[in-house]
Amino acid sequence: MxxxxxxxxxxxxxxxxxxxxxxxxxxxxxxxxxxxxxxxxxxxxxxxxxxxxxxxxxxxxxxxxxxxxxxxxxxxxxxxxxxxxxxxxxxxxxxxxxxxxxxxxxxxxxxxxxxxxxxxxILDEANLEVLANTYLSEIRRSQKVAATTVVGAPGMTLRQQRQGASDVWQIGLSDFIEICPKITGHRWRLPNADVSEGWVTLHNERTYASSAKVARLLRERIxxxxxxxxxxxxxxxxxxxxxxxxxxVGMVRNLMASKASEAIALVGADEQDWPPCMQRIVADLSAGVNVNHFGRLFLASMASTLALPQESCVNFFRGAPDFSEATTSYQVQHVYQHGYTPSGCGKLKINHNCPVLPGDNRTCDQPWMDHPLKYIRATQRWKRLTQPSPAAEPSASPTAPDSTAEDTPGNDNDRA
Ligand code: SF4
Known part of the structure; x- marks a missing residue:
């Protein structure tokens, strides 16, 4: 960076x-x-x-x-x-x-x-500049502007509000491009940014002061x-x-484990059938670890395909560092309404959402494994075959199923 x-x-x-x-x-x-x-x-x-x-x-x-x-x-x-x-x-x-x-x-x-x-x-105007110069290669205050539209905005110090003026900050384009994909929200997308001569101007908004935007960008670098x-x-x-x-260490590990199991328990039974990629994303989100956009879309589309309740899907995201109930509910509803097909293993691997390496998981190692839904079907089939039942003959395993019988869960054509 x-x-x-x-x-x-x-x-x-x-x-x-x-x-x-x-x-x-x-x-x-x-x-x-x-x-x-x-x-x-x-x-x-x-x-x-x-x-x-x-x-x-x-x-x-x-x-x-x-x-x-x-x-x-x-x-x-x-x-x-x-x-x-x-x-x-x-x-x-x-x-x-x-x-x-x-x-x-x-x-x-x-x-x-x-x-x-x-x-x-956000409140430490005196130190914002020195921290910005520690973590950002190009950052400057561009001007003072009358603050008629920003007085009272979160992120403005009392001194700024009294003075009726607020700084407008500019950040170098390369810093902005590197940081902004990690932040959700339309204002952080490059096409929506005010770019001029290699600088991005972070304008004051009624509810978001320019200095608070610098603090948000700094958070990612810090x-x-x-x-x-x-x-x-x-x-x-x-x-x-x-x-x-x-x-x-034991104390904090126990806290992490109980957080993860709370999240998984939210959706009830059969989570043990989920593929490692899905389990990892759920666990990461519940532990507050940021998951990239691709992983989030995958999780929502898997939840939709598995017919999990929408509220359960929203609950998966509650631990995310940038969770917003309204935004997440809207986005989850969108995925459910449009019936997005979950991405396949190839795309998940390219986007760093597949946590397994060769030898980690026998089902994922199978040559036919190219989609997480196949993982679930193989696991469920194995369970059916091994459950005590007079009709069931334990003649197959999820690690070596009949490849011709493997059903294909749609194509790998997500509309992300
Ligand atoms: S190999 Fe496929 S199913 Fe297994 S964890 Fe990776 S992406 Fe998921």
Missing amino acids: PVPPSSPSIEDEVTLARYPFLPQASAWIRSLAHRHAIDLDELLEGSWMDKARQRARLRLVDTVQSKEGVQVAGGDIHTEEGRLVEAFSFYYARLVVCASEDERLVARWAQAEAARAEQLL KASIEADALEKMADINTDLAVRLAEP
């Missing part, structure tokens, strides 16, 4: 405590550790770090359970103790996430921390940066550290 090669300097400790994921915060956290003699033992078990570990647990619980991300309010970062709690709670939570070796949890945690940062940045950083640090977790972190 086109991030700046170097980050602007940030000396203010309050800012670094508020945004402890910043690349500029690493050296500061190291200096804090040195100043207060905080080593790994102290962080994991010492009484001095009790409050930081408690705040870290809240960060992790919010990661799994809160749609808004990690709670904004933490310690009082205008005190040295408050800054210690914020800095080391972030550090400890990252250790736990890395020790879990669960990439979905890493993604979920990065998403939750980035959502918190977005909420803070998430990607936190996630990449955590995945890299996973390699540093040795067995001893993993054992010492087993309790908080």
Whole structure:
């Protein structure tokens, strides 16, 4: 991604405590550790770090359970103790996430921390520019405009509302093109953007200030940066550290598992027949991991084909980071009304929605497997044949069915 090669300097400790994921915060956290003699033992078990570990647990619980991300309010970062709690709670939570070796949890945690940062940045006019220059290669304030149409808009600070003016920001086209596919909504589609000479103008709207749009774009870059950083640090977790972190890792894993089973239980029986691709998308969404447009459309069209209730299909998406009841209901209704055919394995693989590799799943490994609906039919056939019944002869298996008997679930012609 086109991030700046170097980050602007940030000396203010309050800012670094508020945004402890910043690349500029690493050296500061190291200096804090040195100043207060905080080593790994102290962080994991010492009484001095009790409050930081408690705040870290809240960060992790919010990661799994809160749609808004990690709670904004933490310690009082205008005190040295408050800054210690914020800095080391972030550090400890990252250790736990890395020790879990669960990439979905890493993604979920990065998403939750980035959502918190977005909420803070919407109100933090003083730091918006320096964070924008940290994560975006081309960003500038273009002008001040009278704010008759934006006063009172969410995302405007009190000072802006009093002044009756608001900045209009512009972002470089390459940054916009890289980030906007990750954000839903018509205003983020390139054909709807105001592009001129390589810059995209983020206009103020009545309900969406230009600065709030910058914060939304930053959220995606911050998430990607936190996630990449955590995945890299996973390699540093040795067995001893993993054992010492087993309790908080178990706590967060259990939370993740109960979230996933809640989502699957919503649609009742036979979810065990679903193909791995469908199960993975449902589990990812329930864990708050972003699923691409193709995967979402596939899930909705599968739900429609399997005649699951529309409300159940909407419920699949409740954990999505950008869930909106009204938008999702409308889109699901559209898919159900038009009877979209679910995509086949080929397209799912190309679009990174097939989670299996050769050898992972015997049914998916079969040469005839080219559509997820075939997976379901094969599984159901196998169940019918193996259920205790005088008429049933267990002579076939889903891993080796009669290929001529394999019915074809329509073509691979989704209308995405
Ligand atoms: S091989 Fe096909 S059915 Fe199996 S997980 Fe991949 S996309 Fe789904």
